[in-house]
Amino acid sequence: MRQEIIFAGFGGQGIMLMGKVLAYAAMLENKKVIFLPSYGSEMRGGTANCTVIISDDEIESPIAENPNLLVAMNRPSLQKFEMNVITGGCILINSSMIDQHTSRDDVIKKKIPANTLAAELGNEKVANMIALGSVLELTGCVSKDSIILALKKSLAPRHHDILPLNKAALEIGSERVE
Amino acid sequence: MRQEIIFAGFGGQGIMLMGKVLAYAAMLENKKVIFLPSYGSEMRGGTANCTVIISDDEIESPIAENPNLLVAMNRPSLQKFEMNVITGGCILINSSMIDQHTSRDDVIKKKIPANTLAAELGNEKVANMIALGSVLELTGCVSKDSIILALKKSLAPRHHDILPLNKAALEIGSERVE
Amino acid sequence: MKKVIVKPKVLHNIPWHYCPGCTHGIVHRLIAEVIDEMDLQKDAVGVASVGCSCFNYDYFDIDMSAAAHGRAPAVATGIKRVQPGRLVFTYQGDGDLCAIGTAEAIHAAVRGENITIIFYNNGIYGMTGGQMAPTSLPDMKTTTSPYGRNVQETGFPIKMTEMLALQEGCVYAERTKVSNPASINKTKKAIRKAFELQLSRAGFTIVEILGTCPTNWGLDPLQAIKWMEEKLEKQYPTGILKNSKGDSVICDKK
Amino acid sequence: MKKVIVKPKVLHNIPWHYCPGCTHGIVHRLIAEVIDEMDLQKDAVGVASVGCSCFNYDYFDIDMSAAAHGRAPAVATGIKRVQPGRLVFTYQGDGDLCAIGTAEAIHAAVRGENITIIFYNNGIYGMTGGQMAPTSLPDMKTTTSPYGRNVQETGFPIKMTEMLALQEGCVYAERTKVSNPASINKTKKAIRKAFELQLSRAGFTIVEILGTCPTNWGLDPLQAIKWMEEKLEKQYPTGILKNSKGDSVICDKK
Amino acid sequence: MEQVLLKGSEAIAEGAVLAGCRFFFGYPITPQNEIPEYFARRLPQVNGTFLQAESEIAAINMVYGAGGTGARVMTSSSSPGMSLKQEGISYLSCAEVPCVIVSIMRGGPGLGAIQGAQPDYFQAVKGGGHGDYKNIVLAPSTVQEAADLTYQAFDLADKYRNPVIILGDGILAQMMEPIVLPNEKQDFPEKNWALNLDKNRPRNVISSSYPIVEELEKVIIRLNQKAEIMKGEVRWDTLQVEDADYIIVAYGTSARIAKAVVRQAREIGIKLGLLRPITLWPFPYDAIYSLVPQVKAFFALEMSTGQMIEDVKIAIGRERPVYHIGRYGGVIPRVNETLEKITAVAKG
Amino acid sequence: MEQVLLKGSEAIAEGAVLAGCRFFFGYPITPQNEIPEYFARRLPQVNGTFLQAESEIAAINMVYGAGGTGARVMTSSSSPGMSLKQEGISYLSCAEVPCVIVSIMRGGPGLGAIQGAQPDYFQAVKGGGHGDYKNIVLAPSTVQEAADLTYQAFDLADKYRNPVIILGDGILAQMMEPIVLPNEKQDFPEKNWALNLDKNRPRNVISSSYPIVEELEKVIIRLNQKAEIMKGEVRWDTLQVEDADYIIVAYGTSARIAKAVVRQAREIGIKLGLLRPITLWPFPYDAIYSLVPQVKAFFALEMSTGQMIEDVKIAIGRERPVYHIGRYGGVIPRVNETLEKITAVAKG
Amino acid sequence: MTKVEINEELCKGCGLCINFCPSKVLNYADYTNNKGYHPAKLINPEKCTGCTSCYLVCPDCCFEIYR
Amino acid sequence: MTKVEINEELCKGCGLCINFCPSKVLNYADYTNNKGYHPAKLINPEKCTGCTSCYLVCPDCCFEIYR
Numbered sequence A, B: 001m002r003q004e005i006i007f008a009g010f011g012g013q014g015i016m017l018m019g020k021v022l023a024y025a026a027m028l029e030n031k032k033v034i035f036l037p038s039y040g041s042e043m044r045g046g047t048a049n050c051t052v053i054i055s056d057d058e059i060e061s062p063i064a065e066n067p068n069l070l071v072a073m074n075r076p077s078l079q080k081f082e083m084n085v086i087t088g089g090c091i092l093i094n095s096s097m098i099d100q101h102t103s104r105d106d107v108i109k110k111k112i113p114a115n116t117l118a119a120e121l122g123n124e125k126v127a128n129m130i131a132l133g134s135v136l137e138l139t140g141c142v143s144k145d146s147i148i149l150a151l152k153k154s155l156a157p158r159h160h161d162i163l164p165l166n167k168a169a170l171e172i173g174s175e176r177v178e
Numbered sequence C, D: 001m002k003k004v005i006v007k008p009k010v011l012h013n014i015p016w017h018y019c020p021g022c023t024h025g026i027v028h029r030l031i032a033e034v035i036d037e038m039d040l041q042k043d044a045v046g047v048a049s050v051g052c053s054c055f056n057y058d059y060f061d062i063d064m065s066a067a068a069h070g071r072a073p074a075v076a077t078g079i080k081r082v083q084p085g086r087l088v089f090t091y092q093g094d095g096d097l098c099a100i101g102t103a104e105a106i107h108a109a110v111r112g113e114n115i116t117i118i119f120y121n122n123g124i125y126g127m128t129g130g131q132m133a134p135t136s137l138p139d140m141k142t143t144t145s146p147y148g149r150n151v152q153e154t155g156f157p158i159k160m161t162e163m164l165a166l167q168e169g170c171v172y173a174e175r176t177k178v179s180n181p182a183s184i185n186k187t188k189k190a191i192r193k194a195f196e197l198q199l200s201r202a203g204f205t206i207v208e209i210l211g212t213c214p215t216n217w218g219l220d221p222l223q224a225i226k227w228m229e230e231k232l233e234k235q236y237p238t239g240i241l242k243n244s245k246g247d248s249v250i251c252d253k254k
Numbered sequence E, F: 001m002e003q004v005l006l007k008g009s010e011a012i013a014e015g016a017v018l019a020g021c022r023f024f025f026g027y028p029i030t031p032q033n034e035i036p037e038y039f040a041r042r043l044p045q046v047n048g049t050f051l052q053a054e055s056e057i058a059a060i061n062m063v064y065g066a067g068g069t070g071a072r073v074m075t076s077s078s079s080p081g082m083s084l085k086q087e088g089i090s091y092l093s094c095a096e097v098p099c100v101i102v103s104i105m106r107g108g109p110g111l112g113a114i115q116g117a118q119p120d121y122f123q124a125v126k127g128g129g130h131g132d133y134k135n136i137v138l139a140p141s142t143v144q145e146a147a148d149l150t151y152q153a154f155d156l157a158d159k160y161r162n163p164v165i166i167l168g169d170g171i172l173a174q175m176m177e178p179i180v181l182p183n184e185k186q187d188f189p190e191k192n193w194a195l196n197l198d199k200n201r202p203r204n205v206i207s208s209s210y211p212i213v214e215e216l217e218k219v220i221i222r223l224n225q226k227a228e229i230m231k232g233e234v235r236w237d238t239l240q241v242e243d244a245d246y247i248i249v250a251y252g253t254s255a256r257i258a259k260a261v262v263r264q265a266r267e268i269g270i271k272l273g274l275l276r277p278i279t280l281w282p283f284p285y286d287a288i289y290s291l292v293p294q295v296k297a298f299f300a301l302e303m304s305t306g307q308m309i310e311d312v313k314i315a316i317g318r319e320r321p322v323y324h325i326g327r328y329g330g331v332i333p334r335v336n337e338t339l340e341k342i343t344a345v346a347k348g
Numbered sequence G, H: 001m002t003k004v005e006i007n008e009e010l011c012k013g014c015g016l017c018i019n020f021c022p023s024k025v026l027n028y029a030d031y032t033n034n035k036g037y038h039p040a041k042l043i044n045p046e047k048c049t050g051c052t053s054c055y056l057v058c059p060d061c062c063f064e065i066y067r
């Protein structure tokens, strides 16, 4: 099994965190994993993206050459990356921020109104965890528990009070993706 | 014909000038010639030396590997360079500044009391030209006229009044070398 | 209706890559306005430096040269020596000018090089992600001073413009800020003054402009403006530091 | 009979390579005397720079590090950060310190680095054969200003020690000369003061010492001493420029 | 053996800390800022010193000062910054000051682009500085190796009293992988050549100045002899070379892509193997040459227009063709485009 | 055709002035101080500008500024100073700013010694700076050639919009020989890419910054294609190669010594020839390779521990042995010791 | 009479103009532009005095003012 | 009573000590040392006051003074 996922959006949406937490969870499950962020002047003006590759076998090239999932958290990200997804792959759209969908018809199209649902949960910041919940649902690449454990291990104990919220977000994300 | 000459002394004795004027004169006689000064921190503390190679044929290596004449203008110079002269070569000593002679017995030993004679001429500064006169006498590598012409060409016209003195120095040098 | 105020002519009509609320853009516009007003579009050469503003050669519609990090004053010197009649200015951040470029700036001032440095001081390395600059404030947290700038270990903020003003070759040094309409107008006047002195071949001129970096300060644009006025300006009081072709000379204020 | 004055213990007993009458030797001896008197032979590390004094690592019988041209303050910083208890000083010429080494010196001062710079100012590049330095006097003829230093083209002499003194991290800056027994004694006191402040971890200290370069000034040793007092000192007035752990602070003398 | 998820930069920094490195001097530059930033957080915790210098030049000269005292010390930078350090590196090599220098390559020349690339091979391996000198150059290709090789680099540096360079690229520095960290080093060599305040020895001098040419020549000969001994540290890795008709030579990130290419080539029946130099200096000339008899052609896969390929050519002579494959300026070679180029040669 | 007696440094400077160079930015360093000193005297006489910069780094960046306006401009330095210029040289190459850079090698590494040596071949030829770039490198071996090649260097620089490096050593710079100077150049190319105040064209930009990697890659490919064209400028000289059993490859001062060795070798019956690269980049690979059939062994005579020899190896492959002969750190190889080493090989 | 135009696509929603408009003419739009920012918008155009403060403080040169 | 000793081999004949000796104790020797310099020499040792000026100004550390 091999998953190549692109997370893309703008700075402040917690794009890097989505990727890192997923990678951490994959490590906890003893999978091979690579996380590669975009960086530098690309980040001025607010775009941010990263890729995660999860595999049972050695990951050779660190570049996601055949991403099977794009998580587009805002409009420019969709435009930038939609053509990269392999035929038969999937594009997950944050429908709170993006009103159209991809023009590609050789991919599976999925939607999650991440910001709306996050607002409903009382904290727009967890939109990323909602989208991540959808990712888990769509790919099954790691378990929700691993994600929670990853969050727990990467957060200082004084921040552990936000874990329940994140757990809820993950669950909503996996339930409400369509 | 090929001459490899080392001029050595301390700064202020006009060592570089001896070499340069000789090289210039050789050029005026359409000979092949190379002038190579020592330079840099060697010159702190006052030592100075240079080599001139004059030849009818192309001069390949710019290094005087087989100097046939050493002009030692002070004691440390003699000590530094006496072993470099080829067998059968010549060592010319400024006997005003050096009270011993070389210990080598496979070279021709010559003396000129350059400073004393220069003082007699009324200007200690021309000691170098006196020694150069001896060099011409010993090697015949260029003519005195060429040296005078070289001096003339390399001095600004307003300094041409010193030419007669230099000419006299050259002559004394060639006459009095022993 | 008459166009009263529009984008200056010497600015290309493309969006800028700066973060929301970053005041680099204001300073760019001011420079452009002055060049427009002095009708110098064909006579000006800008020297871009390395920092967030490093792509500004794309923004100004004038001859531009993009210098290596810190070396803009040397590049400007090379240009000015060939074309002494042109307006030559550098645009440099505090990292560029006060760290790696210290020597080049100081020696341009020492030589009285007829160039103008526009010095954008936001007390941090913006471009590279918020590292400490020599201009960072005491106790300021940055990515390379995560426990706050420790003055015992890293010293006090550098007095850069003061050092430049100290040199005889520097004829004009003013520190301004771009935190509100009034200070923005004042900054424009300072830039114009520096350019005029340069064209009269008076010597080296510098305008230090306090600006923001909301992104790396971790503040929103308005908070950043406030922080600039409350904290940055306290360390770096605005005013004329030198005006040897004019009158007042305020040097070390301490 | 008692030995009253002999060559200091921390000087190796070998002849120096300096030209006749060059005052580098005097300054070396003074440093050595202070180290002797403060009993710091095993605690001192000297950092040699590049200039005529570049071989002085052979002369001092203490740990020495030979730095690249201009970088002695950075090298000293590296040493001091590992061994904060040691006396770390650099010995730098005006070319080394005020030209290529400008940034390293200024930032050592900005950081308040606990090191001492002994700055030998002879207004010229001695080692390389008499080129113009940033410290060369207006109209001074050197091999690279053969028609005299043109202030229009090359600017006025740099105010280096003044710039260093301007930084908060600099606690002590004095300019002295070595032109006669009295000024030589005064210089020694300044060196001692700087070393003491360093050991008390007060911050950055510098002693600028006006010295001669008879060879490249084209003067005999005595004329050189005179020229130093008449010309060099006029441009670079001796005195305390900063003593923030003491009292008087004279900064920009203009 | 707990796994941790680290960026290449962080792995380098933590590897250094575990190897006893307590002093870091650097200047920010993308894509390696996470190295100084890591040290800025970490070193104060272990009583070490992180100091951001005013420039790369100041940083490398601080390394010279600190390394001269015998301390384990490191600096890091990226392409333009590495160019500025060249004078200092030449001094460090000549004065035999052990230290570790991390060069994270990005797209060049000039200001270039900040994405990962490999165009500074010549600079690191041949010596961008002046004079004859050799530094060991280690080229990690995974985050694990980034930690391990940095950890070992300090021992190598001390063993030979020589700078050691870690040559990586932006991809290596930025990517995260799970790794196992080495143990904290406890024993360190004595350094009686250092300015280390040992009151019982005569004073020491750290210098690279030899005004008398005959003395300098002796030093150079000695350094050259040391280089001959350092050649014993040569290291490389191979993948399916045993039966290979074709060999890719690649290091660092390129070697990872090459691995995928090897796998895919095998799938389509091309017997491709990989030789991955781990030390770029010393370069595994002999290992490469030993493959000549069995191999039809070599490929040098580099994220540069052709630098390491010169060493491959020196290794194999003109006996076999060597083809350069590369992408430049921060563009990463794709597995399939690389495979296509190899297929074109293999299928004639 | 009047002869003048000039130092190599002076010949370089006067060659530049006659080629229309009116701007010089430099910083003193032995053994090339006579270059800036000559310009300091000479340029004011021809309305040019000599400026002593505060450092080598400032100097190379002033060259970048002045060269960007289209002016003919030069800088010069020696080993440690050249190391400091590497970042700037990388920028100049990438931004395609024509200029002439003189590197007078001395004994290194480190502060080393100031006598002539050749250990900066790699730096000049392979690129001590970061990124993929190529500069033409000319290696004069006589004072006459120092003037001529510098004179031509300005045309080459303009022709290709590329820096050109003159690589000499302390011996070349310091020695005087009689030479004939070229004529003062009158016609100069138009430069419509420059910041040259032509009010009828759109504005120009001089930059080496390409944040989008695909754009940078295109630039690198274009620079690489330009490099392929520049390879047409390859130049070399030969002496008695026609019937040679052995060949010395040597450049600059070493080549002069090699000439004497060839003559003396012939006297004792060894058929030795000399191939002297005049351009070190492009290197005369083909010319050297073409000698392989007739030649038993090659010698690389260098005043370094072996740098150019790598290019000789690339040229000839493993088909013939290549022996390194050298002296280091400012010691000049002697004719007879060189001959002895060659004789030892030739006589088996 | 004054007319103020805002180039919404250049706007990054920083809010500086909104803050510095002395007449409270400006506020955020409730929609986002192509970049995803809520651009500034004239909510009380009639109150505008043409003081140019908005133009002066806007870092992205979004304003044009006509009189 | 003071004794001044001069290390003639270190002396470079710069004349500074001669100039700064307030009691005119010193002058050049008429011979040269091994380097070729005329070293400083005590010509009036009895006039010496032991003021140490010579020691202070000598750049080459040629002096030792005993009392």
Ligand SMILES: Cc1ncc(C[n+]2csc(CCOP(=O)(O)OP(=O)(O)O)c2C)c(N)n1
Residues within 6 Å of the ligand: C050, C051, C052, C053, C069, C092, C093, C094, C095, C096, C097, C120, C122, C124, C125, C126, C127, C128, C133, C213, E027, E028, E029, E030, E056, E080, E081, E084
């Ligand atoms: C030689 C070199 N060193 C380091 C860098 C990395 N670098 C790019 S921008 C920058 C600092 C920018 O800070 P500043 O000048 O304050 O500008 P700002 O981004 O804050 O406007 C640095 C260190 C570089 N490009 N080149």
Ligand SMILES: Cc1ncc(C[n+]2csc(CCOP(=O)(O)OP(=O)(O)O)c2C)c(N)n1
Residues within 6 Å of the ligand: D050, D051, D052, D053, D069, D092, D093, D094, D095, D096, D097, D120, D122, D124, D125, D126, D127, D128, D133, D213, F027, F028, F029, F030, F056, F080, F081, F084
């Ligand atoms: C990088 C570098 N640039 C230039 C030089 C050449 N250099 C050696 S000493 C020196 C100047 C010395 O002048 P100063 O510091 O004033 O010392 P002084 O000799 O006058 O005592 C220079 C430029 C060098 N060694 N290294």
Ligand code: SF4
Residues within 6 Å of the ligand: A044, C017, C018, C019, C021, C022, C023, C024, C052, C122, C126, C127, C212, C213, C214, C215, C216
């Ligand atoms: S990082 Fe800071 S300085 Fe750079 S554009 Fe963003 S806000 Fe402005």
Ligand code: SF4
Residues within 6 Å of the ligand: B044, D017, D018, D019, D022, D023, D024, D052, D122, D126, D127, D212, D213, D214, D215, D216
């Ligand atoms: S050149 Fe000048 S500074 Fe150097 S030793 Fe001689 S007199 Fe002293």
Ligand code: SF4
Residues within 6 Å of the ligand: G004, G020, G021, G022, G023, G024, G025, G026, G047, G048, G049, G050, G051, G052, G053, G054, G055, G065
């Ligand atoms: S011109 Fe003045 S009043 Fe009108 S919108 Fe702008 S800031 Fe407000």
Ligand code: SF4
Residues within 6 Å of the ligand: C021, G006, G010, G011, G012, G013, G014, G015, G016, G017, G018, G039, G040, G057, G058, G059, G060, G061, G062, G063
């Ligand atoms: S100041 Fe400019 S960028 Fe900021 S909100 Fe107003 S119009 Fe938009």
Ligand code: SF4
Residues within 6 Å of the ligand: H004, H020, H021, H022, H023, H024, H025, H026, H047, H048, H049, H050, H051, H052, H053, H054, H055, H065
């Ligand atoms: S001690 Fe004083 S009096 Fe005696 S010789 Fe020296 S200077 Fe003269």
Ligand code: SF4
Residues within 6 Å of the ligand: D021, H006, H010, H011, H012, H013, H014, H015, H016, H017, H018, H039, H040, H057, H058, H059, H060, H061, H062, H063
């Ligand atoms: S001061 Fe010293 S070197 Fe000079 S003459 Fe006197 S003893 Fe000799």
Ligand SMILES: [Mg+2]
Residues within 6 Å of the ligand: C051, C093, C094, C095, C120, C121, C122, C123, C124, C125, C126, C133
């Ligand atoms: Mg900044």
Ligand SMILES: [Mg+2]
Residues within 6 Å of the ligand: D051, D093, D094, D095, D120, D121, D122, D123, D124, D125, D126, D133
């Ligand atoms: Mg000096």
